[in-house]
Amino acid sequence: MLGRHAYRSSDRIEAEESVIVHGNKSDYKAQTVNISDSGLALYITDPFYIEDNQQVSLTVSTKRYKASLVGSIVYVRQDGKGWRYAFSVKPKDNQSERQYLQIVHDQPHSLPE
Incomplete structure (x- = not known):
């Protein structure tokens, strides 16, 4: 493949x-910005x-x-008045995998219409 290296294995969808x-x-309530099959x-x-190698x-x-997902931090940056966190994620079990794929693909x- 020519051009820049692709770091993502799947496309992100705004959600x-x-x-x-x-x-x-403690627990932290947040809002997703975008999601994909392998991250959010x-x-x-x-x-x-969150420490670099810590699973959350x-x-x-x-x-x-x-x-229910298990994830590790990919990056953190200040964004406007808040903070943006990116995680690499995997579902905890088969039920969560099915539920997460429904969330992503719903x-x-x-794409342009």
């Missing part, structure tokens, strides 16, 4: 869904600390679906 990051000391980015107003539990939920696509 605003509820997500809870289960940290060591979220936006939160107050930053929290995340729960993504919609009106119809709820998925989103409106970003």
Whole structure:
């Protein structure tokens, strides 16, 4: 492949869904910015600390679906008045995998209509 290196294994889809990051000391409520089969980015107003190699539990939920995920941080940056966190994620079990894929693929696509 020519050009720049592709870091993502799948396309990100813009989505605003509820997500809870289960940290060591407390849970953090946030909103997804975008999601894919293998990762998600979220936006939160107050930053929290996660070590580089630390695995965290995340729960993504919609009106119809709820998925439990395990993820590791890819990057963090300040974005406007809040913070954007990107995670590489994997579902915890088969049920969560099915639920998460429904969450991802039920989103409106970003292709031109």
